[in-house]
Amino acid sequence: MPATIRDVAKKAGVGLGTVSRVLNQSPQVSDRTRQRVQDVIDELDYSPNPIARRLSLGKTHTIAVIIPFFTRPAAVERLRGITYSISGTEYDLIVANIETPERRIAAFRELARRERVDGVLIISLPFSEKDAELFIKSGIPLVFIDVNDPLLHDFNRIVVDDIEGGRKAVQHLLDLGHTNIGYISDVLEDPFPFSASRARFNGYRQALEAAGISPCPELHRHGEHSRSDAKIITAEMLRMPDRPTAIFAASDTQAIGVLETVREAGLRIPEDLSVIGYDDVEIADHLGLTTVRQLLVESGEKGVRLLLEVMQDPLREAECETLPTELIIRNTTAPPG
Amino acid sequence: MPATIRDVAKKAGVGLGTVSRVLNQSPQVSDRTRQRVQDVIDELDYSPNPIARRLSLGKTHTIAVIIPFFTRPAAVERLRGITYSISGTEYDLIVANIETPERRIAAFRELARRERVDGVLIISLPFSEKDAELFIKSGIPLVFIDVNDPLLHDFNRIVVDDIEGGRKAVQHLLDLGHTNIGYISDVLEDPFPFSASRARFNGYRQALEAAGISPCPELHRHGEHSRSDAKIITAEMLRMPDRPTAIFAASDTQAIGVLETVREAGLRIPEDLSVIGYDDVEIADHLGLTTVRQLLVESGEKGVRLLLEVMQDPLREAECETLPTELIIRNTTAPPG
DNA sequence: CTGTTAGCGCCTTCAA
DNA sequence: TTGAAGGCGCTAACAG
Numbered sequence: 001m002p003a004t005i006r007d008v009a010k011k012a013g014v015g016l017g018t019v020s021r022v023l024n025q026s027p028q029v030s031d032r033t034r035q036r037v038q039d040v041i042d043e044l045d046y047s048p049n050p051i052a053r054r055l056s057l058g059k060t061h062t063i064a065v066i067i068p069f070f071t072r073p074a075a076v077e078r079l080r081g082i083t084y085s086i087s088g089t090e091y092d093l094i095v096a097n098i099e100t101p102e103r104r105i106a107a108f109r110e111l112a113r114r115e116r117v118d119g120v121l122i123i124s125l126p127f128s129e130k131d132a133e134l135f136i137k138s139g140i141p142l143v144f145i146d147v148n149d150p151l152l153h154d155f156n157r158i159v160v161d162d163i164e165g166g167r168k169a170v171q172h173l174l175d176l177g178h179t180n181i182g183y184i185s186d187v188l189e190d191p192f193p194f195s196a197s198r199a200r201f202n203g204y205r206q207a208l209e210a211a212g213i214s215p216c217p218e219l220h221r222h223g224e225h226s227r228s229d230a231k232i233i234t235a236e237m238l239r240m241p242d243r244p245t246a247i248f249a250a251s252d253t254q255a256i257g258v259l260e261t262v263r264e265a266g267l268r269i270p271e272d273l274s275v276i277g278y279d280d281v282e283i284a285d286h287l288g289l290t291t292v293r294q295l296l297v298e299s300g301e302k303g304v305r306l307l308l309e310v311m312q313d314p315l316r317e318a319e320c321e322t323l324p325t326e327l328i329i330r331n332t333t334a335p336p337g
Numbered sequence: 338m339p340a341t342i343r344d345v346a347k348k349a350g351v352g353l354g355t356v357s358r359v360l361n362q363s364p365q366v367s368d369r370t371r372q373r374v375q376d377v378i379d380e381l382d383y384s385p386n387p388i389a390r391r392l393s394l395g396k397t398h399t400i401a402v403i404i405p406f407f408t409r410p411a412a413v414e415r416l417r418g419i420t421y422s423i424s425g426t427e428y429d430l431i432v433a434n435i436e437t438p439e440r441r442i443a444a445f446r447e448l449a450r451r452e453r454v455d456g457v458l459i460i461s462l463p464f465s466e467k468d469a470e471l472f473i474k475s476g477i478p479l480v481f482i483d484v485n486d487p488l489l490h491d492f493n494r495i496v497v498d499d500i501e502g503g504r505k506a507v508q509h510l511l512d513l514g515h516t517n518i519g520y521i522s523d524v525l526e527d528p529f530p531f532s533a534s535r536a537r538f539n540g541y542r543q544a545l546e547a548a549g550i551s552p553c554p555e556l557h558r559h560g561e562h563s564r565s566d567a568k569i570i571t572a573e574m575l576r577m578p579d580r581p582t583a584i585f586a587a588s589d590t591q592a593i594g595v596l597e598t599v600r601e602a603g604l605r606i607p608e609d610l611s612v613i614g615y616d617d618v619e620i621a622d623h624l625g626l627t628t629v630r631q632l633l634v635e636s637g638e639k640g641v642r643l644l645l646e647v648m649q650d651p652l653r654e655a656e657c658e659t660l661p662t663e664l665i666i667r668n669t670t671a672p673p674g
Numbered sequence: 675c676t677g678t679t680a681g682c683g684c685c686t687t688c689a690a
Numbered sequence: 691t692t693g694a695a696g697g698c699g700c701t702a703a704c705a706g
Contacts, residue, residue: 002451002475004699015677020701028675049452051397052699054388055682062429071417080408083434092399092431097420115339115386115683138339227623256623283620286564286593341683352693357685367691389683392698452699678705683698690693 003044012040023048062092063307064111065121068104070097072225072253073281074296078123078145081300089308091118098125112138119311121145121303126195127152141310145303148195156310156318158302162196165292165325166203166248169276172290172327173246174211177335178274181208182219182237182244184230184254197222197250200278204248219244230257238265245336246274252281252291259287259332270334280328288331295323340381349377360385399429400644401448402458405441407434409562409590410618411633415460415482418637426645428455435462449475456648458640459484463532478647482640485532493647493655495639499533502629502662503540503585506613509627509664510583511548514672515611518545519556519574519581521567521591534559534587537615541585556581567594575602582673583611589618589628596624596669607671617665625668632660 005023009016014033021029022037029037040046054061065082067075079095086093094117096107104125111120112134119141127147132155135142144157173181183204185197201220208215218240223229230249234257237244249255255277262273269275277284280293302321310316342360346353351370358366359374366374377383391398402419404412416432423430431454433444441462448457449471456478464484469492472479481494510518520541522534538557545552555577560566567586571594574581586592592614599610606612614621617630639658647653 005701006699009677016700017678017702018676021676024701030675033676047450047452049392049699051388051391051452052682053701055386055392055684055698056700056702058682060388070420071413076408076413080434083407083432087434087440092429094429094431095420097417097424103424113339113384115384115388256620260623283593286597342685343683346693353684354686354693354695355691358692361685365691370691386683389698390685392682392700393684393686395698676706678703680701680703682700685696685698687696688694690691 002049003046005046005048008037008040008044008046011044012037060114060116060118061090062094062117063119063121063304064094064096064117065123066096066098066104066107066111066125067123068098068125069225070095072251073283074251074279075124077281077296078300078303081297081302082121082304083300084297085301085304108134112140114138114140119143119307121307122147123303124196139314141307141314143303143307143310145299146196148199154318156306157320158299158306158323159320160196160294160299160323161325162199163203163206165278165294166200167207168203168325168327169200169248169278169292170204170207172329172333173248173274173276174207176246176274176333178244178246179211179213180219180242180244180246182221182247183250184233184237184247184258185220185222185250186225187222200248200250225251225253227253227257227260230254231261234258234261235265238262238267244273246276246333249275249277252277252279252284252289255289255291255332256283256287259289270332271337274333274336276333284328285330290330290333291328293326293328299323339386340383342383342385345374345377345381345383348381349374397451397453397455398427399431399454400456400458400641401431401433401454402460403433403435403441403444403448403462404460405435405462406562407432409588410620411588411616412461414618414633415637415640418634418639419458419641420637421634422638422641445471449477451475451477456480456644458482458644460640461533464489476651478644478651480640480644480647482636483533485536491655492657493643494657495636495643495660496657497533497631497636497660498662499536500540500543502615502631503537504544505540505662505664506537506585506615506629507541507544509666509670510585510611510613511544513583513611513670515581515583516548516550517556517579517581517583519558519584520587521570521574521584521595522557522559522587523562524559537585537587562588562590564590564594564597567591568598571595571598572602575599575604581610583613583670586612586614589614589616589621589626592626592628592669593620593624596626607669608674611670611673613670621665622667627667627670628665630663630665636660 005016005019009019022034098104122144124146148159205215221233223233247258255275258275277289277291280291284291342353342356346356356374359371435441459481461483485496542552558570560570584595595612614626614628617628621628
């Protein structure tokens with residue numbers, strides 16, 4: 001059995017309030033008793049029971065992160081940033097991985113409770129008014145990362161300028177001389193209408209329209225966020241009579257699927273088809289994939305920092321920081337053959 | 338403020354012991370009162386405060402996983418298995434990501450405490466007698482995943498037969514006719530002498546010796562577990578007067594570094610050099626990398642299951658389950674040019 | 675400066 | 691079958 005504060009108090013011959021005070025660095029303890037207590041603490045290898053502490057303080061000392069498909073490379077990087085920032089604080093992190101709509105609902109209901117967490121980080125997940133209600137009612141501090149939704153004006157968030165990112169990608173293709181540009185994205189509707197995909201799509205459209213090209217609906221296809229779905233879509237695009245000379249994929253994972261299918265079809269990259277991805281995940285560099293880099297790790301770090309601030313001062317004005325994107329040109333894009 | 342058990346009791350006109358009983362499905366409550374209480378619970382949207390519950394029960398309801406470099410693909414997969422198995426239980430998961438020796442020590446000290454966790458999962462981390470002492474003294478249930486150390490005979494663990502895996506990899510190369518085979522591994526000593534690397538190395542040696550080849554020390558090099566270090570090592574190997582015709586890398590990540598350097602050197606794979614990795618991470622398939630597959634997700638799932646059992650019955654005999662490996666032949670291995 | 679006491683919210687006896 | 695009381699380990703407010 002671990003020692004308790006009472007054991008320490010008894011052994012040190014002081015009241016347990018005093019022990020509590022040295023534990024919490026209260027200034028109102030004489031150096032002599034502080035030292036005495038500290039010695040006993042060391043001797044007993046005592047460490048306060050965090051659970052009891054939490055109950056007494058009325059705080060859970062835990063932060064939850066709700067993240068879809070946390071094993072995707074981009075999500076992992078965000079999570080990495082989060083764990084970096086959170087270690088060193090007194091907070092525990094619990095992560096809710098969402099892979100189905102049911103889990104999403106369950107997680108929201110479970111975690112929008114003061115009894116469970118002190119703050120919540122929501123990553124890359126679409127958010128409805130009903131969800132918002134849940135959190136507003138519970139009054140739990142909330143920070144969004146990579147959720148860019150007009151609905152969210154009054155919330156704290158770290159967003160990526162995906163419209164600009166999408167525009168940059170397409171502009172790059174345009175600059176190279178492409179006019180027939182396909183776009184492969186995640187599903188834009190249920191179950192997870194990732195707002196990022198939509199924003200990138202808007203960037204795609206904007207760039208095209210600015211160049212006087214009217215986006216052809218045939219060239220915009222979506223599927224599950226996976227290599228395999230991207231492959232299927234790519235194959236369809238390649239079969240089009242007037243097939244695109246370049247493809248912009250909403251993520252590197254999907255871009256890799258594109259590369260695969262194109263090569264299997266016996267076409268050369270970038271001579272026969274240009275491909276550009278999004279995220280700049282680690283392997284992109286190895287593959288020579290041209291892509292749009294976003295600050296994944298930083299987004300996690302900043303999210304935690306912001307959440308901590310909000311938790312400290314729940315009434316502060318909502319803040320929205322936009323992270324930049326950067327075009328990384330490698331070897332999968334070139335002028336059309 | 339969330340409702341408490343007292344609010345429910347008062348509103349339902351019962352003692353709060355009764356509410357507690359219906360909460361914990363005690364059979365000794367009449368259906369009528371049970372229903373009445375349940376109605377109030379629903380009405381108030383009451384849910385018991387887990388912290389108070391934990392303090393009262395003397396259990397933390399949390400499991401910790403200590404994992405080095407959890408952003409590496411293989412680690413992520415293990416973690417994924419863990420989160421799968423743990424969701425659906427009443428346990429919270431806290432993950433301690435270890436990237437430096439200091440963090441390792443801190444995490445061990447912090448988590449080998451009953452006050453903090455009910456059980457601990459240690460993944461892919463070397464373990465010393467001192468560490469063991471810490472946990473034995475605290476009496477915290479412990480399960481190792483992917484830690485294969487003779488020292489650990491008395492502990493519960495899920496291991497991979499890395500010796501066999503290493504042997505399979507090298508045997509495959511031998512079968513193709515290679516005799517001059519390089520091995521690139523993680524650092525075998527401090528700060529993290531991953532036992533897996535060593536086991537694979539033993540497999541490498543055994544296979545060679547069985548084939549009557551005495552392993553040349555020059556051909557075994559190690560560096561950090563990274564693409565970049567693997568590249569440096571590969572470059573050195575390629576400069577050797579009698580350079581290897583095949584390289585076995587202790588992980589796919591490192592194998593990818595090998596591929597890169599070889600291609601940069603203008604050599605062809607597999608004609609000029611065969612490469613085989615380990616893990617079969619997701620991208621391996623895209624790259625056509627021959628590799629040794631291990632059951633990453635399963636290892637996490639089984640680890641949790643085992644830990645849960647141990648927590649239920651701490652005195653049960655230690656169990657060690659060995660997971661198999663499988664050779665996955667793709668396009669980076671061929672007979673020597 | 676320090677000891678004592680009253681909770682934090684829940685579970686679990688012990689009586690009734 | 692149920693209510694009341696004690697305690698889990700800690701913090702904070704109140705006396706002294």
